[in-house]
Amino acid sequence: MAERVDWTNADDPQDVVHQLVERLYEGHTVLFPTAATYALAAYAERTEGTERIMLARRSDDWSPTLAVHDAEACLALAGAHSDAGRRIIERGLPGPLTLLLPPIDDEDLLPPETRAMVVHQNKLAVRVPAHEAIIETLRLLPEPMILMDGPPAASRPEAALEFFGNLVDILVDDGPTPFGKPTTVIEVTAPSIEIRREGVVPRGRVHRLASEIITFVCTGNTCRSPMAEALFRKLLADSLGVNPDALPDHGFIIQSAGLSAHDGASAADEAINTVKDQGGTLEDHVAQSLTHQMVHFSDRIYVMTRDHRSALVSHWPEASAKTALLGGRHDVADPIGGDQARYRQCAGQITTHLQQILADIKSRRRA
Secondary structure, eight states: OOEEEESTTOSOHHHHHHHHHHHHHTTOOEEEOOSSSOEEEEETTOHHHHHHHHHTOOBTTBOOEEEOSSHHHHHHHHTTSOHHHHHHHHHHOSSSEEEEEOOOOOTTTSOHHHHHHHEETTEEEEEOOOOHHHHHHHHHOSSOEEEEEOOGGGGSHHHHHHHHGGGOSEEEEOSSOSSOSOOEEEEEOSSOEEEEEOOSSOHHHHHHHHSEEEEEEESSSSSHHHHHHHHHHHHHHHHHTSOGGGGGGGTEEEEEEETTOOTTOOOOHHHHHHHHHTTOOOTTOOOOBOOHHHHHHOSEEEESSHHHHHHHHHHOGGGGGGEEETTTTSOOOOOTTOOHHHHHHHHHHHHHHHHHHHHHHHHHHHO
16 A cells, blocks of 8 residues: 655655655655646656556556756756747746657766656657645756656546556645646647647647747836837737737737836827827736846847846846847937827837847748
8 A cells, every 4th residue: 555645734845855755766656746637756767666657658648757857957858949849948847738859869868768768759758747745856866757647537646546556655645736637748849839738738828838028128118118019019910910919829929018117007198199000009008017027038128228228137137138229229219208299200210120120030930
């Protein structure tokens, strides 16, 4: 009978983790909760455990995965095959995703014995499971774990025990898993992705995780950056032949923010009218402050002035390479307080520079 560990009521979860690491080192298997279902795990360096994981394999569509502890470790395995894949890894992990990656030949990252267990149909299956118990255990292990997900019914500990039977040595019981569905399986190809199985993470969410995020930044997010956002959404959507609201489904998220925004403020009336005249809309715009998450996940950031860039890079030095002046070498002057003609002039200047961004995107897509 499997040993049961009550994670919910553990006095010292870290002590539990140390015990699990010790047992995995000894070659035992552990049934962990994840965000999707319970999953059976063994330390990759102990054949006593991994052989039992392989016994749970049902088919190539239900095979073991390599479990690593964070997105950075997953990126090392993924290489530079796909920008969309990189974005999913950075934005979606840890989480209920299984990634199918091109296999690598680096034996330091993936020893042949481990490779034989987690490469199926010439695809490396990788997960970063989202539960404290398994993540903290992975952090303390020098090598990854081999993981076998349970079926949807294995979202409850008793059902998971019944499914895996005598292959389980230790159960980490944390009650029902949050979602009770299988992971979403995504094949990372060059240059994009393909959803092989829709699970916890729906298709639309996957496309948004993989989207290229372009952020426009000014001071208050009521004039220049919202106009840039709205005008570029219109230009890009027209280029792709889609509705601007459908851009995330086609690989793009366009947003704007301010370095000193009054959160919740509307766009300036003159900005709303100017954008409307050009076929866009700012009626529902709500000003927002630039956040760490926005900076971290943006692929490209365009600021209106050199002072904006200096302030942004001073606060987020890691964003220097992806932050550029929208006007190239020239500032886009603030039209605030000016009349409608001044806003139209500003929008014209912005549009000229947006055309260059659009041309760059078209060039990359052709390549």
